[in-house]
Amino acid sequence: MSALTNVVYLLAAALFIFGLKLLSHPRTARRGNLLAMIGMLLAITMTLLDKQILDFTFIIAGLVIGAAIGAYAAKTVQMTAMPQMVALFNGFGGAASALVAYAEYLQLTSDPSLDVTITMVLSVLIGTVTWWGSLVAFMKLQGIMRGAPIVFPLHQFWNILMLIAVVVLGVLFTMNVSQQSYLLAIVGVATILGFMLVIPIGGADMPVVISLLNSYSGLAAAMTGFVLSNNVLIISGALVGASGLILTNIMCKAMNRSLANVLFGAVGTDGGGGPVGDKKSVTEYSIEDAAMVLESAQSVIIVPGYGLAVAQAQHVLQELASLLQQNGATVRYAIHPVAGRMPGHMNVLLAEANVPYDMLYEMDQINEDFKNTDLALVIGANDVINPAARTQKDSPLFGMPILNVDQAKSIMIIKRSLSPGFAGVDNELFYDPKTMMVFGDAKKVLTELLQELKG
Amino acid sequence: MDGSIMVSIYIFVLAIFVGFEVITKVPPLLHTPLMSGSNAISGITIVGALIAAGAGHSGLSTTLGMLAVICATINVVGGFMVTDRMLEMFKPAKKDEKSGTKQS
Incomplete structure (x- = not known):
């Protein structure tokens, strides 16, 4: 390996580090990725120019095949399918x-x-x-x-x-x-x-x-x-x-x-545990009533869960959120670290739905604000808002950090049914007197709410 | 163990520290692009793959080398492109209309 090759490799490594450093802010992140890309390109070019390579046929074939597959996958993958895509790319590496x-x-x-x-x-x-x-x-x-x-x-x-x-x-x-x-x-x-x-x-x-x-x-x-x-x-x-x-x-x-x-530990099920045995009473709200509550709320924190992405309701939700903002309400999103299928997944899903990143708040940034908030709007999230994580020592959720939805002045939960989440634990929040349950598919409910508010 | 392996181990350990320092500063907001981007960086193994595929050795090692080039290229090209696609979607709130543009 020549000295020049080594110098270029060092430059590539420096570009990788600098690129990762720029990922610390969404404004500079794209440039960071570009720098890392340039670093990679430099390293590849230098290797190809180095005298160790005698035969280029297999190299060119490999590069073309790999680039075609990689580019096709990267262009076509759905944002919801990002975890498996990243897993697969990892595997190839x-x-x-x-x-x-x-x-x-x-x-x-x-x-x-x-x-x-x-x-x-x-x-x-x-x-x-x-x-x-x-x-x-x-x-x-x-x-x-x-x-x-x-x-x-x-x-x-x-x-x-x-x-x-x-x-x-x-x-x-x-x-x-x-x-x-x-x-x-x-x-x-x-x-x-x-x-x-x-x-x-x-x-x-x-x-x-x-x-x-x-x-x-x-x-x-x-x-x-x-x-x-x-x-x-x-x-x-x-x-x-x-x-x-x-x-x-x-x-x-x-x-x-x-x-x-x-x-x-082999924990978990295919999703959704069994039905809940005991019949406690819940407060069910119709679309009309729910729309009125939304209209009067001055501050709203939206808590999205993976169920939102499954229902493909991110876009409707953002439409609803901007409508509430136009009506003068403060609207923010509270993102739990595991609100998705990979680290940071929910942020990507919401960014795709044109939610500006300054509306997205991490758990630690927003947890103290729930108590001053008129309405916590929960969609497709369950275990990450379950107060059992704080109180019930025998619960499998106990000790897990949760979003303080229960401290909000009122709570609206959009959900298909009362079934428990992945952990299979019943959520006492559903039966809280200040909780309004709106049953139905997230996308359908949100669309109807939007129409009601517009009308 | 000669000196060069010790130097390599030094580099490895120091790079891990650099990695911890740099990556703990990435906000959870960007953890998915961080993962796909760093994933693409781990495709640097393509450098080794190119040499293995092009060194003109026995048939089997060249075949393995070419397979490695394919895998690593998928990793590099796919990883960087998908990261760029995601990062492009992250936009700040538009503070225009009546209040006038305000850059933060």
């Missing part, structure tokens, strides 16, 4: 790292040093696990595979057994690098491990898994960097590894779960 490490093994002309062998094993292992794990996550989110946890008998026992097998195979391979069968066996075990690690994870826990796989894909790239002694791979991989870990941690905290509990 992991696979690429594993493939590079394996190809590097095949090209060895002499016995490599110990550190190269170890990182080679790690790159193949992490990359393969990332690929298959991401594929399972994709299939679950896409609905190709059942979203509910799938648990085999003695699931954890087999996982531990496979981990031990990988370590043993890794040690055997390090001691005898010429034995390719060991490395192949590692690929095989890593494949099963990738499946087994993600298959027991329920749909609602997917944000954590995607974040974790994001981190893995970075680590795989960093390990490949060690194999090739290429610092730009090491730096970029480390950045992404750190990013994934931070997001994983945020998601776990937002659900008040430990990472171990998410990965091995």
Whole structure:
């Protein structure tokens, strides 16, 4: 590798860091992404110009095929399908790292040093696990595979057994690098491990898994960097590894779960638990009454949940919100960290519906304001507003940070029925005297409300 | 273990610290684009893929190299493009009409 190549790689790494730094504000974020893109382009161009490459046929073919698939996917994906898209892209990154490490093994002309062998094993292992794990996550989110946890008998026992097998195979391979069968066996075990690690994870826990796989894909790239002694791979991989870990941690905290509990607890259902047994009385409002309440509210905080996106009601909601604003009310959105299927997902869905980002508030920014708010309008959210998380020690939700909807002066909840959310816990907020329930499909109800207010 | 691997480990560890510093400043508002964008950055492994595919070695390693180029390119191109598509949608409130334009 020439000195010039190294300098350009360093520049690329600097552009990545600077690009990520610009992501700290929505105004500069797009420029940040562009800088990272330029960094990548520089690194690729420099590599192509470097004398190590003798034959361009396969490279051009690969670049064209990959770019076509990637561009098509990026252009056509629905914003609601973003989690599975990101999971899939992650998987491709992991696979690429594993493939590079394996190809590097095949090209060895002499016995490599110990550190190269170890990182080679790690790159193949992490990359393969990332690929298959991401594929399972994709299939679950896409609905190709059942979203509910799938648990085999003695699931954890087999996982531990496979981990031990990988370590043993890794040690055997390090001691005898010429034995390719060991490395192949590692690929095989890593494949099963990738499946087994993600298959027991329920749909609602997917944000954590995607974040974790994001981190893995970075680590795989960093390990490949060690194999090739290429610092730009090491730096970029480390950045992404750190990013994934931070997001994983945020998601776990937002659900008040430990990472171990998410990965091995097999919590969750396909969605919506059983019906509620006891019959407490709720206050049901008609569209006309609800419209009058909305009209008179001076301050409104909208609490959107994933049900809103499922009903494709974001656009109608924003129309309603701007109408209320025109009537002089203060309207804000309160976004819970897990209000979606991946970190920050709800913000993207609302941005797509033309909600300006200064109307979107994080939980910590807005939680104190609920008590001074006339109306909290809840659409398609349930567990994230359940006061049981604060009070009932035996509830599975206990300890989870929630939006203080119960402190608002009045509450309106638009919901299909009284069924509990993912956690399968009944929500006492539905029976609160100051809560108005409007039953029906979110999009239908909001459309009718909008017409009523306009009329 | 020679000196170069130690240097690499230094770089790795320091880069993790830089990553933590930079990424904790990204607001939850932008966590999805952060994820898809950082994901595209992890496609830097394409650099290794290009060399593996073009070094003119045995058939199998070139095939693996080309597969790696395809995977990494999907990751890079798809990741950056989808991130740009999302970031484009994030817009501030229009403070025009009667009150006049007010830049924050």
